[in-house]
Amino acid sequence: MKSYALFLGCTIPARQPSYELSARKSLSRLDIELVDLPNMTCCAPPPVESINLEANLSAAAYNISLAEEADLDLVTLCAGCFQSLAKANAILKQEEHLKKRINKNLSHAGKEFKGNKEVKHYLQVLKDDIGLKKIRASVNRPLSNLKVAAFYGCHVLRPSGFLRFDDPERPRILDDLIESLHARSVPYRNKLKCCGGLMRGISDDIALELARDKLVNTSKAGVDCITTLCPFCFVALDIGQIQLRSKRQETYDMSILHYSELLALAMGVKPEEMALDTHKIKVDKVIEKLE
């Protein structure tokens, strides 16, 4: 069994119980122990980067230092947390002068960033630590009837020089993980374009236009659902559909499922055991197609 410090972030524990439940259940069945450490804070995502980049690096380094003290690598479920923490981890490991500057800030709280741990998104744990073969073997409700649109979003892939998640122009990891559940990963137009999530609250029209592009193109590709790996992509596409209905009278009825939810379903976890009814767009059509 391998253990990780689970970095939950802010949005998932407060608003997406189905993501957290499905991730905890599926990872524990695959012999990954998730340790909930005290005293973590917000990762300092793009809104904090917009206010003060030094605060972003310092908050990220502070959280990583807690995992270092516990002698654990970190795993995130959120692409935003992953980007904040993994980017800071890589930059501070490389740039000694910046590390000194940030550690001076951390010293006020009696902490130090050493740079001896890794930050991973849970898809990397699934692919690299567990492996596609073992995941395939864990399936007892194959998703053979499902056509799935893999949606990577932005913040696991880029900036790739720091994140080293997958090829930023031709990623495969999510497609491979979908196919290991016996589902089909279907190509669609503008697959790697942004969901618009970060424009919500800044320009809702632009945000909806970007989400709409995803829904139009995945609908044309005839998929049963879109699979996400980020809570903000999920919100942009799930709640985004409610807004498109009221603002533009457009109905897509596209189920949005986090990868961990598909994985847990394929392992035989029941929908009610992971609060799947908390999705705004119902996922019944997907569940009916399970074997």
Added chain:
Amino acid sequence: MEFSEKITNRIGGETLTSCYQCGTCVSSCPIARITSEFNPREVIKLAQLGVREEVITGDAIWLCTSCYNCNERCPQKVEIAEVIYAMRNMAFEASNKPAIYAEFASAFKEQGRVVPVSQFVEKKRADYGLPPLQPTGVEALQKILAALSFGKTSSKEGEDK
């Protein structure tokens, strides 16, 4: 000090001067596709030319969605998304900021998290069988943020750090 030099002296702003205006960023930008109000090449050019007011008080820098497509593809290795963050940091210090980010700033600083966890949320978590949330390290975070003057605006109008 020149405006562009103030940007390159900041964390995130270092690569500003390497841009030679090829436009690869614009053709990779999902926002520039749907609105003429944001064009990364133009934002970078204005910053290089030192047109402070238009950069700092305008809306354009806030319309970047931080997708990092431009960063990834820039042949000159200009870290465009980071340069835009550096300019946003300067705008923030000059009190030019979208309201929603000011809310984020105070939630981050006061609670250590940007989405509040109410008693209702705690109860729902227990109902779902999720473990209780660990306490946040907000006190440690506040000490760290105090050391770097987080969220402070500069004293003089038109002055940048």
